[in-house]
Amino acid sequence: MGTVVLLDGPVFVTYSTAIVFSGTEMYDSYDPDRSWDGQRNGLCGAGAPGALQLVIGTHTGEVPIVVARYSSEPPVEDRWDEVVEVSFEPASAEVTLLGLDGSEEHPLDLPRTRYRVRYCASGLDQADTTPEPADRYLLQFWPAPPAPDRIVRQTSSQAAYWHRVHRQIPMSPAEQATDDMVRSREQEREDRRRFGDRVPPERLRAVELWLGDIQAIDADLMWALAEADDETHRGVARWAALRALHVAGLDREPALTPALAALRSGSPMPKPFDQHTFWYAYKDAVPDTFVPRIPGTAFLPEGDDEIVKQQWYALPTISSTTHPDSLTAALETVVGAALVHGPDQYREFLRDLWQTFPQLHHVTAGS
Known part of the structure; x- marks a missing residue:
């Protein structure tokens, strides 16, 4: 399996958002409101043509992001807490990754073809709690025909929140069970923070x-x-x-x-x-x-x-x-x-x- 690392370094983000954009004038052609059209996952929005909207745990600051291109589908690594997949096709030969404000662009060498994209994240719940970034990300591209987006792995309360907020397709029974489990853990942590070991009515x-x-x-x-x-x-x-x-x-x-x-x-x-x-x-x-x-x-x-x-x-x-x-x-x-x-x-x-x-x-x- 051929692998090409397109980016490995810190990316400055604002408003917990990074964007993969293909074109020359992002704010003239990109409609962020369409990012989640028809999706079930809430971490990687692929509803707007030629763009991906990525949810980041850190609100403002530099976060480590690795972007890689593969000749075929790579295995899902156990080290990632959150994993989602979407389909993506660049709208032009120029593809960049940048923070929401677009102050620094990171070119991505992605030939124009149809891709399957896997977005992996860890440390979402710990983001913005330490001086150094606690969250990290991996974005993987490989050639594949279009297919519905899917949630491969979900563990954190932040991921559960964004899946609920952005979801436009009803959850499957398995997704609902996972979401219920995460909500239960969230409630237990909040109860312990507010009430100690005593279960409140x-x-x-x-x-x-x-x-x-x-x-x-x-x-x-x-x-x-x-x-x-x-x-x-x-x-x-x-x-x-x-x-x-x-x-x-x-x-x-x-x-x-x-x-x-x-x-x-x-x-x-x-x-x-x-x-x-x-x-x-x-x-x-x-x-x-x-x-x-x-x-x-x-x-x-x-x-x-x-x-x-x-x-x-x-x-x-x-x-x-x-x-x-x-x-x-x-x-x-x-x-x-x-x-x-x-x-x-x-x-x-x-x-x-x-x-x-x-x-x-x-x-x-x-x-």
Whole structure:
């Protein structure tokens, strides 16, 4: 089997994209929107005539890419994590590989004929995590008649993501099984990052908040709220907001009277207090008081450092109570109220919360 190495070196890429283009004026004739037309793989787009769009793990920077031409089909090497195949025919005798911005072109000696192309990648999930490139690539060409693209090997979460995003042909049962397996591994890694060894209920897993603050304040409360019902969530949120406003000295502000009445009665929050940005109009109209930040928390409505301006944290708890997801409303409001209390008083606030809502069974962390 004859082999000719066409390129072996770093290629500068931007926006996680490299392009194989045949012609002289790429931006006049290449339509990137067609790259994935009729494809099942999402790493090497061959839908636009005379071009290939390559997904790269690194967003911006130099990555090692080897391009080789073969006289016949080469074997698939075990060292590659991701392998896909497409068909390609150059539109001219001039073929180049370049990053998306096209600042540096790498000519490829590819005579005009029909090719099968194998795109191999490794380290996609590790890209952009180390000073040196963790991802690497191989692009192989050999003469072959046109055939549908295919996914030969898929292992990383990044590859699974791009296959899902760019896919225009339904997955086969085998591809679906592989995708489900990768998704399961992705979810397990994310759960361990957010929750440690404890498996979260789906309701808690779906919360989009940064949960590090509630875990630093009272991890047991987070788990207990995750198992509570919507009515308890709303009750906790209203109670916590009222406590925050009282501690911050805002429960005597006439302008907040409609919001306070709604919190006390459990009635719908009137406008504009149901909008999360309402507090910007009030934050500079009330006196400021400060407490130190609770260690381990990072919730920053206004970019504070180690000092919490109590009013700037208390005011947003009003609209937090109205969040469409009741669990998010409870968690967000409790964190805000705890920060308003500060490191010297937040434990008393939490003790009162547990006593006020006995239905929140104290769940021991790790049980």
